[in-house]
Amino acid sequence: MKALVYTGPGTVEVLERPKPRIQDPTDAVIRVLHASICGTDLHILKGDVPSAKPGLVLGHEGVGIVEDLGSAVHSLEIGDRVLISCMTSCGACRYCQKGIPSHCQTGGWVLGNHADGTQAEYVRVPHATLSLHLLPTSIPSRAAVAVSDAFPTGLECGVLSADVQPGGSVVIIGAGPVGMATLLTARLYTPSLIVMVDIDDARLATARDLGAHATVNSSSPDARQQLMTLSGGLGFDSVIEVVGISATFALCQELVAIGGRIANVGVHGTKVDLHLERLWDRNISIHMSLVNATTTPRLLRLVESGVLDIGSLVTHHFSCNEASKAYETFQAASQHQALKVAIDF
Numbered sequence: 001m002k003a004l005v006y007t008g009p010g011t012v013e014v015l016e017r018p019k020p021r022i023q024d025p026t027d028a029v030i031r032v033l034h035a036s037i038c039g040t041d042l043h044i045l046k047g048d049v050p051s052a053k054p055g056l057v058l059g060h061e062g063v064g065i066v067e068d069l070g071s072a073v074h075s076l077e078i079g080d081r082v083l084i085s086c087m088t089s090c091g092a093c094r095y096c097q098k099g100i101p102s103h104c105q106t107g108g109w110v111l112g113n114h115a116d117g118t119q120a121e122y123v124r125v126p127h128a129t130l131s132l133h134l135l136p137t138s139i140p141s142r143a144a145v146a147v148s149d150a151f152p153t154g155l156e157c158g159v160l161s162a163d164v165q166p167g168g169s170v171v172i173i174g175a176g177p178v179g180m181a182t183l184l185t186a187r188l189y190t191p192s193l194i195v196m197v198d199i200d201d202a203r204l205a206t207a208r209d210l211g212a213h214a215t216v217n218s219s220s221p222d223a224r225q226q227l228m229t230l231s232g233g234l235g236f237d238s239v240i241e242v243v244g245i246s247a248t249f250a251l252c253q254e255l256v257a258i259g260g261r262i263a264n265v266g267v268h269g270t271k272v273d274l275h276l277e278r279l280w281d282r283n284i285s286i287h288m289s290l291v292n293a294t295t296t297p298r299l300l301r302l303v304e305s306g307v308l309d310i311g312s313l314v315t316h317h318f319s320c321n322e323a324s325k326a327y328e329t330f331q332a333a334s335q336h337q338a339l340k341v342a343i344d345f
């Protein structure tokens with residue numbers, strides 16, 4: 001089969017690989033229809049993820065058809081069209097039982113990290129019962145890849161962690177695919193104000209199209225003043241960081257209202273300051289999490305019923321042979337006005 005392989009710092013190559021087979025009775029083998037590229041795949045290319053070694057097939061997001069099933073998987077049938085979750089979970093270990101399957105002792109972020117991933121014609125998915133979701137016929141395959149990771153991350157690590165409430169005020173810093181998914185799922189909770197912040201005006205325009213009440217370009221010198229004015233001088237009840245750099249977490253700490261919540265979604269690679277000297281008496285809380293993807297069934301029901309429109313996240317798609325073009329486009333996303341880039345197999 002053809003697979004997109006991480007072959008060393010900065011390089012992805014389309015290589016021939018043996019088709020994966022069932023190894024454990026809890027496995028499934030999926031024939032991939034579409035797989036999307038995530039910012040995390042770019043971190044692998046930069047060498048930031050030590051567990052992902054050269055020779056690995058990339059990808060933890062995708063949609064496909066069940067090709068083969070282990071003897072212990074009873075929830076699916078060969079031929080089913082399924083969403084592949086970014087998280088693999090056994091359902092039985094200490095952390096799965098604690099409700100944080102992202103830390104599953106025999107799972108978690110496995111695909112495209114500890115094991116070959118979804119950016120290939122076929123992928124072996126461990127713990128298939130909890131790691132695959134049957135896709136309703138009304139949900140198109142290519143758009144659905146955004147529900148592998150971006151939507152559950154936006155909802156769980158962003159909206160739910162920041163306790164978005166009806167009538168509350170929300171600021172989302174970072175208007176990438178995960179920030180947009182945070183915006184779309186925040187709207188489900190009917191806050192009275194959602195402000196999106198980014199440094200890319202095209203992404204901010206998209207955010208307004210997707211329902212942000214206001215946007216602020218944080219590179220403008222009076223950005224903080226604009227944001228405080230939008231919040232009526234009080235700050236925001238829910239402050240969501242979806243970038244992953246020190247400057248944006250600092251901004252979160254300036255924007256949180258008394259009694260508010262900060263939810264950190266971004267992956268931080270360097271030291272970040274926490275200003276307890278300013279925050280200790282503000283009755284706030286700060287939440288940080290790795291996505292569990294336990295909201296995926298709920299998200300699929302929302303899409304199926306027409307309440308949640310996921311169609312805007314995948315903006316570009318390429319054939320498997322155009323893999324390097326797909327990665328180049330995603331790496332220069334702002335130049336191409338790209339959000340999520342999918343590869344069709």
Ligand SMILES: NC(=O)c1ccc[n+]([C@@H]2O[C@H](COP(=O)([O-])OP(=O)(O)OC[C@H]3O[C@@H](n4cnc5c(N)ncnc54)[C@H](O)[C@@H]3O)[C@@H](O)[C@H]2O)c1
Nearest residue numbers: 039153174175176177178198199242243244266267290291
């Ligand atoms: N916690 C989790 O489980 C989890 C899961 C998936 C992704 N993530 C993380 O979420 C973050 C967002 O993911 P994404 O795919 O949307 O990334 P992305 O890189 O596409 O988007 C980040 C956005 O931040 C903007 N930005 C950069 N610097 C900024 C600044 N100084 N001020 C304001 N905006 C700025 C960029 O223009 C971009 O639009 C990443 O850090 C990713 O690793 C976390």
Ligand SMILES: [Zn+2]
Nearest residue numbers: 038040061149
């Ligand atoms: Zn991802």
Ligand SMILES: [Zn+2]
Nearest residue numbers: 090093096104
């Ligand atoms: Zn587990």
